[in-house]
Amino acid sequence: QQLKAKLGTAANPGLSCKEIKDTVDQAQDGLYHLRSQEGIVYQTYCDMTTADGGWTLVSSVHENDIYGKCTTGDRWSSTRGSTTNYPEGDGNWANFYTFGSVQLATYDDLKNPGYFSINASDVMLWHVPNNTPLFQYKSAAYLRYYTTDGFLQQYGGSLYSLFKDHFPIVYNGGTGNGPAIPITWDNGNDDLLKSLLAPNVLSEATPGFVHFCVFNNEKAPHAVCPGLKYNGGNVEHACIGGAAYWAELAPRQCGDFAGKDWSGYGTHTGWSSSLLELESAILFFYR
Ligand code: G3P
Ligand code: CA
Secondary structure, eight states: OOOOOOTTBTTBOBSOHHHHHHHSTTOOSEEEEEEOTTOOEEEEEEEOSGGGOOEEEEEEEOOSOTTSSSOTTOTTSOSSOSOSSSTTTTOGGGSSOOBOOGGGTTTSOEEOTHHHHSOOSOEEEEEEETTOOGGGHHHHOSEEEEOOSOGGGGGTSSHHHIIIIISOOOTTOTTSOOOEEEOEEEEOOHHHHHHHSOGGGGGGEEESEEEEEEEOTTSOEEEEETTEEEOSSOGGGTOEEEOSOOOTTTTTTOSTTTTTBTTSTTBOSTTBOBHHHHTEEEEEEEO
């Protein structure tokens, strides 16, 4: 009888880290081979320990140059300028485009086939300082949290389907704000998050959530508010990703991290977040 290679190896890629976790005894955090529903084989990082593990790294949002204002590297908003010509920006929240690589998730944006191919129930987010090497992602992540209510199943099982079919990221369009899902902290807490946000944001936001598709006062959508629910209209100082046009003093808020530098680069005054938050990538996992 032929022995089948261990699930999660190049010879037998898994569909998700969850499948590997459920199949392989004592699977550890680290790199595994996965295959998409189309048969594309890719490597990614699996967190096999947080809250029973089975978390697949599917994407990261990294700001390469907040002075760029919707230029190269702004794949989660617009790489083609500040414009209303493309109401969805680059559209990567809701398409099959992929980019980046697992070992560069804190050096540049990442989107692997798991983002649209895995059928998931929950998300986990890590805030990791830029340029952190792969095997330090977890230890360097000063904020780590996850959802537990299985919300993704209501929206098609992925962030791809949530944005594609339920809450399109479209300038001056879409269907209004998406859901705010409560989180469980694995590292950090509400107070640590508050201490890193722009001070003026505190009166407009409630920590302890991850909030999807949130429009600002000027009708610009933001894909994700990491760690918080946004109640007010100046969403651009705390939430990330979007389309291609932010009207307020355009193009100053255009880009993957929108207006996180509104009151100066990393000044942590007014509407500017701390330097640490400005210079960290947000990593997204599914389970
Ligand atoms: O998003 C902040 C903006 O709407 C107001 O900023 O600089 O006029 O206080 P400022
Ligand atoms: Ca504003």
